[in-house]
Amino acid sequence: MFAVVRTGGKQYRVAAGDKIVVEKLAGEAGDTITLGDVLLAGEGAELKDVAGLTVSAEIVAQAKGEKVIVFKKRRRHNYRRKNGHRQRHTILKIVAIGGEKPKKAAAKKAEPAAAAEA
Structure with a gap:
C-alpha cells in the first residue's frame, strides 16, 4: 500500500519501509x-478512502543538508559577499500506513433528566 503525504510544504509518495x-x-x-x-x-x-488515514514514521536522524554557497557581486564597485547555508532536515523511516486519527476527547455532558429519574 502507498500513500501521498504532505509535510514541510512538499508532497511525498511513501510505502511501508521507505x-x-x-x-x-x-x-x-x-x-x-x-x-x-x-x-x-x-x-x-x-x-482508497483517506478519511481518518494516518502514516506512522520513525525518526532515523536529524541532519543537515549540503552547503549552498550564496555569492553576490556588483561589477566595478569592488563589492563581493560570500555566504553559506546548510538546511536542517529530518530522515524518516515509514513504519506503517493506516489507522485512525486520534480523536479529540469530547466533553462528557451530564444528563440531568436521566439522573433525576433514578
Whole structure:
C-alpha cells in the first residue's frame, strides 16, 4: 500500500519501509511521529478512502543538508559577499500506513433528566 503525504510544504509518495528526507520536524532519533495530512492512498491501481488515514514514521536522524554557497557581486564597485547555508532536515523511516486519527476527547455532558429519574 502507498500513500501521498504532505509535510514541510512538499508532497511525498511513501510505502511501508521507505526512508525519506523531509524538512526539519520536532523530535529525537528513535521517536515515532504521525503524519496526518494524507492526500492520496492506494494499493496497486486502486485508490482508497483517506478519511481518518494516518502514516506512522520513525525518526532515523536529524541532519543537515549540503552547503549552498550564496555569492553576490556588483561589477566595478569592488563589492563581493560570500555566504553559506546548510538546511536542517529530518530522515524518516515509514513504519506503517493506516489507522485512525486520534480523536479529540469530547466533553462528557451530564444528563440531568436521566439522573433525576433514578
